[in-house]
Amino acid sequence: DQQVKQNSPSLSVQEGRISILNCDYTNSMFDYFLWYKKYPAEGPTFLISISSIKDKNEDGRFTVFLNKSAKHLSLHIVPSQPGDSAVYFCAASPLNSGNTPLVFGKGTRLSVIA
Amino acid sequence: DAEITQSPRHKITETGRQVTLACHQTWNHNNMFWYRQDLGHGLRLIHYSYGVHDTNKGEVSDGYSVSRSNTEDLPLTLESAASSQTSVYFCASSVGQINSPLHFGNGTRLTVT
Numbered sequence: 161d162q163q164v165k166q167n168s169p170s171l172s173v174q175e176g177r178i179s180i181l182n183c184d185y186t187n188s189m190f191d192y193f194l195w196y197k198k199y200p201a202e203g204p205t206f207l208i209s210i211s212s213i214k215d216k217n218e219d220g221r222f223t224v225f226l227n228k229s230a231k232h233l234s235l236h237i238v239p240s241q242p243g244d245s246a247v248y249f250c251a252a253s254p255l256n257s258g259n260t261p262l263v264f265g266k267g268t269r270l271s272v273i274a
Numbered sequence: 275d276a277e278i279t280q281s282p283r284h285k286i287t288e289t290g291r292q293v294t295l296a297c298h299q300t301w302n303h304n305n306m307f308w309y310r311q312d313l314g315h316g317l318r319l320i321h322y323s324y325g326v327h328d329t330n331k332g333e334v335s336d337g338y339s340v341s342r343s344n345t346e347d348l349p350l351t352l353e354s355a356a357s358s359q360t361s362v363y364f365c366a367s368s369v370g371q372i373n374s375p376l377h378f379g380n381g382t383r384l385t386v387t
Contacts, residue, residue, distance in 0.1 A: 166316075194375060203278075203364050203378030204317070249317060261307060261332065262376065266316035 163187045164252050166265035175274045179237040183250030183265055186231065190252040194262065195224060195235050198247045207248075208235070240272045276301040280365050280379035287386055293352040295382045297365030305368045306348040307376065308332075308340065310361040317364065323348055355386045 165184045173179045183193075191212035196204035210217040210224045210233065217224050223236045237244055247269050251262040278299040287293050297306065308320040319332030323342040337359060339351045352359055362383050366376040 196376075201380065203366070203380050204376075205378070206375035209375065261319050261322050263319075264309075264317040266314065 161186070162265075163190075164250055164263050164265040166248075166250055166268050168268050169266070170269040170271070172271045172273060173240045175242055175272055176239045179235075179240045179244065179270055179272065181235040181237075181248050181250075181268050181270065183233050183235075184231055185233075185252050187252070187254075187263075188231070189254040190263075192253050193224070193226060193233050194251045195222075196249040196251060196264075198249065198267070204249055237270075240270075242272050242274050245270055245272045278365060278367055278377055278379040280363075280382050282382060283380070284383045285385070287355050287384070289355060289357060289386055291355050293355050293384065295350045295352075295363055295365075295384070297348050297350065297379060298346055299365075299367045299377070299379075300346065301367055301369075301377060302345060303367035303369055303377070304345070305374075306342070307366045307368075308338070308348065308350045309364045309366065310334065311364060311381075312361050320350065320363075321348075352384075355384075357386050360384060360386045 194209040195207040197207045198204040208219050208222050210226050226233045247267045249267045250265040253260050253262050281296045304325045307322040309317040318334045320338050321340040323329050362381050364381050365379045368374045368376050
């Protein structure tokens, strides 16, 4: 049973526009969420995170929104740049249940077209 | 600079052979993890360790083993390689604090023929 779902395998966006990547989760114990970015032939790198006490976290062009009641989070990239083309993984874990490993979604491949 | 290194970057082996993938980190992190990445499955956890002599099974641990004899290394062994284990393998580490972000290596692409 998949606990973290990224239902869009791919997304294409024009340069300068907004990219919105979505993630849903089923485990109500999850209260800490992260986004990772992965380029080909490299390991994933941490991008941004949010805990359940917040509904928004912003870092430059990247903003993550969390809707706890809907068990949904999204990553917004504004404005999108060609260098943002990568696979984005959503990850989650329970913050207060010890050192539980992250659970990852399947990833969404973002292509930003110049 | 501290880093996490995986070797080899590419490996081709035959079915039934034992294979060991190396992971070495100089962050002095307590936590280390092995994931595999497959098309349509994303990143799936194989094994993880929270410190020396500690190992735990992940979601897809069958056919794999790990040992943690020091802080820096967590080698992943495929006891008898199978074609289903053809994948890209990522090692990661993190500080021992709850939910500290993972630092990933650049991966090992393993092909089992």
